[in-house]
Amino acid sequence: MKDPYEVLGISKNATTDEVKSAYRELAKKYHPDNYSDNPLSDLASEKMREINEAYDFIINKEKRSSNSYDQSQNSYHKNTVYSKFPNVREFISRGQIDQAEQMLSSFPESSRDAEWFFLRGVIMCRKGWLDEGFANVQTACRMDPSNPEYRSVFGQLQSQRSGNFGPYSSTDFSNQSRCGAMDACSFILCADCCCRICN
Amino acid sequence: MFGYIKINKEDEGELLVKELNIYKTVYCTLCKVLGKSFGVVSRLTLSYDCVFLAILMIGLKSDSAMLAKTQRCVVNKFKKCHFCTSFEDEFKFVSAVSIILSRFKIVDDIKDSKNFFKKFCSYFLLIIFELPYKRAKKLHCDVDKIVEDKIKKQNLIENSNCTIDESSDSTAQMFSFIFSKLSTDESQKRVLNRFGFFLGKWIYLIDAVDDFKKDFKGGNFNPFIVKFGGDFDKAKEYSAGVLNQVLYQLFVAYSLLEIKNLNGLLDNIVKLSLKRTQNKIFNEPQNERNESSFFLKFKKSRKIQRVILEKGENK
Numbered sequence: 332m333k334d335p336y337e338v339l340g341i342s343k344n345a346t347t348d349e350v351k352s353a354y355r356e357l358a359k360k361y362h363p364d365n366y367s368d369n370p371l372s373d374l375a376s377e378k379m380r381e382i383n384e385a386y387d388f389i390i391n392k393e394k395r396s397s398n399s400y401d402q403s404q405n406s407y408h409k410n411t412v413y414s415k416f417p418n419v420r421e422f423i424s425r426g427q428i429d430q431a432e433q434m435l436s437s438f439p440e441s442s443r444d445a446e447w448f449f450l451r452g453v454i455m456c457r458k459g460w461l462d463e464g465f466a467n468v469q470t471a472c473r474m475d476p477s478n479p480e481y482r483s484v485f486g487q488l489q490s491q492r493s494g495n496f497g498p499y500s501s502t503d504f505s506n507q508s509r510c511g512a513m514d515a516c517s518f519i520l521c522a523d524c525c526c527r528i529c530n
Numbered sequence: 531m532f533g534y535i536k537i538n539k540e541d542e543g544e545l546l547v548k549e550l551n552i553y554k555t556v557y558c559t560l561c562k563v564l565g566k567s568f569g570v571v572s573r574l575t576l577s578y579d580c581v582f583l584a585i586l587m588i589g590l591k592s593d594s595a596m597l598a599k600t601q602r603c604v605v606n607k608f609k610k611c612h613f614c615t616s617f618e619d620e621f622k623f624v625s626a627v628s629i630i631l632s633r634f635k636i637v638d639d640i641k642d643s644k645n646f647f648k649k650f651c652s653y654f655l656l657i658i659f660e661l662p663y664k665r666a667k668k669l670h671c672d673v674d675k676i677v678e679d680k681i682k683k684q685n686l687i688e689n690s691n692c693t694i695d696e697s698s699d700s701t702a703q704m705f706s707f708i709f710s711k712l713s714t715d716e717s718q719k720r721v722l723n724r725f726g727f728f729l730g731k732w733i734y735l736i737d738a739v740d741d742f743k744k745d746f747k748g749g750n751f752n753p754f755i756v757k758f759g760g761d762f763d764k765a766k767e768y769s770a771g772v773l774n775q776v777l778y779q780l781f782v783a784y785s786l787l788e789i790k791n792l793n794g795l796l797d798n799i800v801k802l803s804l805k806r807t808q809n810k811i812f813n814e815p816q817n818e819r820n821e822s823s824f825f826l827k828f829k830k831s832r833k834i835q836r837v838i839l840e841k842g843e844n845k
Contacts, residue, residue, distance in 0.1 A: 360785050369779070371724055374717055374786050459702065459727050460695035461775045494774035494805075 335385030347390065354386045367487065368456040368464075370426060415442075419450050428457050445475035453484070465492065531635065531701075531737050535729075536578040537795070538803035549795045551612065555598050556588070557581050559614040560628075562604050563621040568629055572662035573605075574655075575632035579733075582799055584624040585792055587712045588617050593790040626666035627708055630674050633663045634681050641685075642750065673708060680704040688751040694772060697753040698734040705730025721786045728780040732773065732804065739769050740811050766812060773808055780804070 336343050339353045361379045366372040414420055416438075422431035432454050438447060452467030465488050471481045537553055538544055560581060564572045588596065597616045603609040614621070636659065640652045667674045684700040709726025710719045738745075738752050745752035746760055754765040784800050 365782050369724075369782065371721060371783060371786055374721060378786065455695070459724070459731065459779070460699070461779065462694045462772050465771075465775065488775065491775045491778040492771035494770070494777070 333381065333385070335388040338381050338385040339389070350386070350389050354382065357382045364487075368453055368484070370428070370457055415444070415446055416450055423450070423453060423457070428454055432458070445471045445478065445481065448474065449478075449481050449484070456488070461488075464488070531733060532577040532579055534579070534733055534736055534804075534807055535582045535799060536803055536807070538798055538806055540806070541802065544802060545798055546794060549792075549798065552596065552792065552795060553581065553585070555596065555612040555614050556584050558603070558611040559621055560584055560624060562613055563618075564625045564628065565604060567622055568625060568662040568665050571658045572625070572629050575628045575659075577628065577632075580624050580628040583627065583708075583712075584621060585795060585799070586709075587620045587624065589789045589792040589796050590713055590718070590787065591617065591620065591790070595791075623670065623711070626670045627673055629659070629662050629666040630670070630677055633659050634677055638681065644748075673711070676707045677704055691756055692753070694735070694753045694757065697738075697751075697756075698731045701734040702727045702730040705733070715788075718788060721783055725780065725783040725787065728776050728783065732776045732780060735769065735773055735776065736808060736811060739766065739773070742766075770812055777804060777808070 336345070339350065339357065341349055341353045345353070358379070361375050361382065363372065363376060363379065366375040369375075416435065419431050419435050422428075422434065431450075435447065435451055435454065448467045449471035452464045452469075452471060455461070455464035455467060458464075468481065468485050468488060472478075472485045475481060537550070539550070557576075561573055561576050564576060594616075596614050598612045598614050600610055601613055603611045633656070636652050636656050640649060640656065643649050643652065680700040680703055684697075687696055687700065706723050706727040709729070710723040712722055713719055735753075738754055741750075742752060742754055742762055742765060744750075746755055746762075754769055758765040758768070781801065789796060
């Protein structure tokens with residue numbers, strides 16, 4: 332195991348608060364949400380594991396219940412959803428992007444539904460073709476606006492495009508998911524209003 | 531395409547004096563190595579982008595401090611400069627990359643330029659760069675091969691109607707290959723691959739935004755003109771989104787690099803300066819800025835004249 336103090340980038344006699352803030356800073360940086368649809372996600376989770384271990388080692392006695400970021404479920408392939416393209420999803424989760432792309436493009440145009448466009452978008456993002464990826468996920472959302480999976484990825488891509496990240500931003504990375512939730516709330520509110528008007 | 535990656539000196543307190551000195555040292559050393567190993571003319575290819583490449587390479591290599599000595603500048607004998615005495619191989623690699631990239635840029639210029647005089651100048655440059663290029667090619671033939679291959683692909687793609695991603699793919703892959711050579715560690719190679727990919731993509735696209743008006747007038751290829759025609763405002767709005775997304779992926783990959791040395795300097799370039807350069811280009815396009823400032827000055831001077839005249843009349 333590496334020196335836990337070195338991993339967190341702090342001195343040996345750091346206070347508990349310093350340890351915590353260093354941990355929080357690093358956890359934000361390597362949070363799995365930042366690496367969804369990214370081929371480097373395994374390296375990031377490795378880093379995350381190191382940080383967690385180091386933090387555990389230093390603050391051994393204190394309880395750590397809510398802070399373990401590792402368990403967050405954001406990866407789309409972890410959610411067990413009914414899929415028309417299980418093999419394509421399998422390839423994506425294994426990181427075989429070329430095969431996934433080939434297989435997906437072999438489907439005839441008539442069977443290209445919202446999920447097809449969504450998976451194509453995910454593949455394109457992994458490949459680094461971000462603009463095409465964004466356009467495809469957008470199409471998927473338009474075809475099936477109620478799907479939470481598409482909406483959450485679309486929300487993430489949208490917040491990446493807004494440029495609200497890095498040192499020039501006012502908000503940080505972790506605020507992405509909130510955006511989706513807000514959208515959902517406002518959607519329900521609007522729908523509710525419509526229903527009342529109709530009644 | 532050169533000169534978009536530089537240090538951020540404008541934001542006060544962001545860059546330390548010692549970091550600036552290291553930057554200057556790397557710049558001077560690169561200039562010296564270029565001249566010494568590849569011939570005097572190759573010094574013309576020196577660019578900020580290659581300085582960044584050298585700094586990243588040194589930062590990834592080891593945490594030992596850079597050794598430097600003070601000597602007179604190779605160009606201006608009255609100036610004293612610091613030269614790095616360690617990391618010889620790294621500087622040689624970056625110099626070779628610099629020459630290879632510049633040589634292909636000249637070839638590209640010859641093809642694109644319609645002006646006879648410019649074409650003549652480019653041919654002249656091509657001839658004097660032949661010897662340095664041959665030396666660089668001998669040292670790193672794999673880089674040369676990739677660059678040649680990707681530029682050929684780029685030319686093929688530009689003749690067809692292509693999307694933003696398709697047009698930027700060649701440059702991105704070229705950089706991806708060059709950056710992946712900076713480390714021998716497998717997982718670091720993967721990170722560098724992705725980092726280089728998005729850096730190349732960013733450079734290609736920011737160049738396209740910067741040259742939009744020029745390309746539109748000259749009828750040259752530009753991915754944003756293909757998509758939006760001459761509508762500059764629409765293209766600007768859309769391209770901001772694309773570039774932000776590229777920068778996001780770039781930052782995310784950068785966080786995974788295991789940098790052992792020169793962290794502050796690299797952070798300054800990657801995290802602050804790229805975004806700043808982008809904002810600058812979006813907020814005030816260069817050619818417009820020059821025009822407007824000239825007209826403003828002219829108008830202002832007229833106004834002052836009028837005020838003075840009116841005052842005189844009142845008296």
